[in-house]
Amino acid sequence: MPNLAPFLISGLAVGAIYALSGVGLVVLYRTCGVLNFAYGAIGAVGALVAWQLVQLSMPVLLASLAAIVVTTALSLLYGWVIAPRLAYRETVVRGVATLGFALLLLGMCDLLWRSNTPRQVRLPTDTLGFTLLGARVTGTRLTAFLLALAITIGVVVFLNRARLGVSMRALANDRDVSALLGISVLRVELWAWLISGIMAGVSGLLLASLVNLNAGTLTFLVIPAMATAILGRLRSLGATLAGGLCIGLAEALATPFATIAPYRSVAPFAIALLAILWQQQQPAFRLAKD
Amino acid sequence: MSVMAIVAMVQIFLGGWQAPALSLGEVARREAARRKATAPSVRSLTDADIGPVPARIIGPPVTDVVDPATVGDGKAAAGEPIVVGGIVGATGPDNWSSGAKSATAYFKCLNANGGINGRPVNYLVEDDKWNPEQAALVAAKLVKDDKVVAMVGNTSFVECGVNRPLYEQEDLMVIAAVGVPRECFEQKNYVPTNAGPRVSTLGAAQYAFQKYGAKRQVCIATNVPNAGTWTCEGIEAWGKGAGVEVKSIYIDPGALDATSVVLEAAAWKPDALLTSIPGGVAVPIFKAGQDQDLRDKFHWLGPTSIYDLKFPEAIGDYWDGYVDAQIELNATDSSGPDNTAWRTIMDTYGDPSDPRDTFSQAGYLAAKIFSETLLKLDPAKIDRQSVTAALRQVKQYKSDLMCGEWYVSPGDRQNANHAGRMASIKGGKWVTVADCFETQDVDLKPILELEAKEGLVSK
Numbered sequence: 230m231p232n233l234a235p236f237l238i239s240g241l242a243v244g245a246i247y248a249l250s251g252v253g254l255v256v257l258y259r260t261c262g263v264l265n266f267a268y269g270a271i272g273a274v275g276a277l278v279a280w281q282l283v284q285l286s287m288p289v290l291l292a293s294l295a296a297i298v299v300t301t302a303l304s305l306l307y308g309w310v311i312a313p314r315l316a317y318r319e320t321v322v323r324g325v326a327t328l329g330f331a332l333l334l335l336g337m338c339d340l341l342w343r344s345n346t347p348r349q350v351r352l353p354t355d356t357l358g359f360t361l362l363g364a365r366v367t368g369t370r371l372t373a374f375l376l377a378l379a380i381t382i383g384v385v386v387f388l389n390r391a392r393l394g395v396s397m398r399a400l401a402n403d404r405d406v407s408a409l410l411g412i413s414v415l416r417v418e419l420w421a422w423l424i425s426g427i428m429a430g431v432s433g434l435l436l437a438s439l440v441n442l443n444a445g446t447l448t449f450l451v452i453p454a455m456a457t458a459i460l461g462r463l464r465s466l467g468a469t470l471a472g473g474l475c476i477g478l479a480e481a482l483a484t485p486f487a488t489i490a491p492y493r494s495v496a497p498f499a500i501a502l503l504a505i506l507w508q509q510q511q512p513a514f515r516l517a518k519d
Numbered sequence: 520m521s522v523m524a525i526v527a528m529v530q531i532f533l534g535g536w537q538a539p540a541l542s543l544g545e546v547a548r549r550e551a552a553r554r555k556a557t558a559p560s561v562r563s564l565t566d567a568d569i570g571p572v573p574a575r576i577i578g579p580p581v582t583d584v585v586d587p588a589t590v591g592d593g594k595a596a597a598g599e600p601i602v603v604g605g606i607v608g609a610t611g612p613d614n615w616s617s618g619a620k621s622a623t624a625y626f627k628c629l630n631a632n633g634g635i636n637g638r639p640v641n642y643l644v645e646d647d648k649w650n651p652e653q654a655a656l657v658a659a660k661l662v663k664d665d666k667v668v669a670m671v672g673n674t675s676f677v678e679c680g681v682n683r684p685l686y687e688q689e690d691l692m693v694i695a696a697v698g699v700p701r702e703c704f705e706q707k708n709y710v711p712t713n714a715g716p717r718v719s720t721l722g723a724a725q726y727a728f729q730k731y732g733a734k735r736q737v738c739i740a741t742n743v744p745n746a747g748t749w750t751c752e753g754i755e756a757w758g759k760g761a762g763v764e765v766k767s768i769y770i771d772p773g774a775l776d777a778t779s780v781v782l783e784a785a786a787w788k789p790d791a792l793l794t795s796i797p798g799g800v801a802v803p804i805f806k807a808g809q810d811q812d813l814r815d816k817f818h819w820l821g822p823t824s825i826y827d828l829k830f831p832e833a834i835g836d837y838w839d840g841y842v843d844a845q846i847e848l849n850a851t852d853s854s855g856p857d858n859t860a861w862r863t864i865m866d867t868y869g870d871p872s873d874p875r876d877t878f879s880q881a882g883y884l885a886a887k888i889f890s891e892t893l894l895k896l897d898p899a900k901i902d903r904q905s906v907t908a909a910l911r912q913v914k915q916y917k918s919d920l921m922c923g924e925w926y927v928s929p930g931d932r933q934n935a936n937h938a939g940r941m942a943s944i945k946g947g948k949w950v951t952v953a954d955c956f957e958t959q960d961v962d963l964k965p966i967l968e969l970e971a972k973e974g975l976v977s978k
């Protein structure tokens with residue numbers, strides 16, 4: 230039996246990646262009713278903008294802030310121009326529209342920054358770290374993990390207590406009734422897209438550092454993130470967080486086993502599939518209102 | 520995806536702005552001014568250098584073939600165009616269009632200086648979008664509709680296997696820029712200028728063994744059959760004969776978890792690590808290596824795929840002095856006549872945004888070999904048949920861009936390039952640290968025998 234301890238640590242580290250992306254997806258879904266496939270792409274644009282600004286000798290923190298401004302602007306642009314026009318369409322249609330936006334952004338990134346040129350975003354937290362069970366955990370990884378946790382707790386509190394949060398939930402539930410109740414529909418939705426944009430920017434920077442500064446990789450990270458979101462039934466942020474960590478662990482722990490190691494990246498989808506099958510068997514999940 | 524396709528096409532064909540044609544004399548003067556006396560110095564290879572198999576000594580390259588810049592009269596070619604094709608994977612997981620871009624620049628220079636004995640080359644480049652169906656489609660278009668006489672500068676992951684029946688059926692030759700998967704090196708009509716990932720990674724492994732005494736080596740490659748697995752199998756086969764233990768770790772190129780990969784490699788306690796993966800995918804591996812502080816635990820090497828000019832900056836100065844790469848063509852800043860001409864042609868006829876990388880050198884070389892072969896033919900009789908026949912005769916071709924002599928083999932495998940140099944990251948740049956040496960791939964034995972038998976390289 231190989232020594233699994235270092236892989237446990239690296240598993241939690243990659244799990245934080247899945248958790249962060251998954252939580253970001255679920256938050257927007259709960260607040261806007263939109264499955265945002267462009268979440269990764271918006272983050273990618275932010276990360277590349279930050280990289281470009283650093284190349285132009287801007288300090289990293291300032292460049293990161295600028296990147297978050299850009300991602301928020303992109304998210305707001307979509308939320309203001311396109312999302313309201315699709316508000317009465319089915320969830321699938323609204324999701325596919327964000328996919329179109331994602332591909333547009335991906336094409337733009339490939340045009341402006343040639344794909345697969347070796348690049349790296351170096352965050353100040355990269356140099357800090359500590360060793361645990363034979364593997365080194367950098368500050369960036371710890372930040373990603375803690376951020377996923379903070380967002381989960383913060384958003385849960387926000388959606389349950391804050392007035393704006395409750396309005397968002399109402400809007401996601403039933404748009405017309407919410408309007409009748411006097412909730413300013415467009416304003417509340419724009420707030421949701423704004424929050425999503427900020428989250429996409431922050432997670433884009435962290436993921437660019439933890440995974441790869443590559444527009445394609447970051448854009449399509451939304452796919453395993455979707456698998457993570459499914460583990461939380463697109464509803465429970467806590468379950469999404471836990472699910473992401475489990476997937477990361479499963480993927481990393483498979484590494485020392487030579488027969489399954491080359492197929493590790495199937496872990497999110499295999500686990501999501503099993504989760505769906507299991508959820509179908511639970512009457513509590515099956516009968517719950519969407 | 521169509522948005523990206525349009526964007527990619529525009530990018531490829533944007534080299535449509537005609538730079539003012541240099542007069543012939545000017546081109547010759549510039550080349551002469553830069554021509555230095557030193558050919559790349561070639562070490563005498565001893566057993567101690569490279570191992571038990573005595574390596575062939577490679578003589579200084581001399582270009583004694585017809586140079587397009589010294590014929591013609593500086594006037595633009597105005598005859599009937601010769602149609603030539605090129606297929607590259609531009610849109611997709613990576614952008615491999617540099618070979619076609621440099622070939623385009625080369626043909627522009629050629630056409631501005633008389634073309635092929637008065638006939639300009641009409642170079643049509645197609646993007647296969649890394650899609651086998653698309654590759655078959657564009658090949659059929661070029662071969663059957665546009666009736667190209669040959670293909671030049673091809674660089675594709677998918678087209679070698681897919682288009683082989685078409686090329687053999689139509690007896691069309693492809694002087695490719697760069698081949699990656701196995702299929703690109705194991706067919707009669709497809710001839711890459713490069714050595715391939717297996718040979719290149721093996722060169723790095725040999726260097727690690729000779730220079731660092733690395734008897735335990737990890738080979739990291741993508742789990743793509745006939746590319747990654749073919750490479751590491753070659754290292755394993757060599758290892759058996761050389762007394763080197765090899766562990767292969769195959770990764771999904773889209774995988775997000777580089778840390779587990781380096782932890783697994785480190786747990787085996789190797790002396791050297793070979794990262795046989797493209798530069799962009801290798802950056803996270805090196806980043807994970809840095810996070811885990813592994814640079815002193817074992818040596819880090821790779822094939823030409825990590826020899827990207829932006830790679831040292833991307834992985835950071837933690838790695839300065841710790842990374843070596845085998846390079847299949849000469850260093851991009853080398854001073855030989857062909858390399859200098861490549862840079863000049865790119866600066867004059869290419870776009871500033873065209874990458875000046877190994878793919879670009881390869882495309883230039885492919886276009887040069889093709890043009891020089893055609894210049895020897897009767898311009899009135901240039902058609903697919905005569906071009907194929909002429910290209911099949913290419914042998915003992917010398918260039919400072921390559922270590923050995925290049926040729927088109929009469930056999931079923933094309934792997935003329937099987938020697939290379941080593942470069943190291945020093946001071947944030949790639950610096951050549953070892954001169955030409957042969958690769959001892961056991962698989963190359965039949966190729967070396969055929970070389971000797973048919974006189975494909977000079978003794």
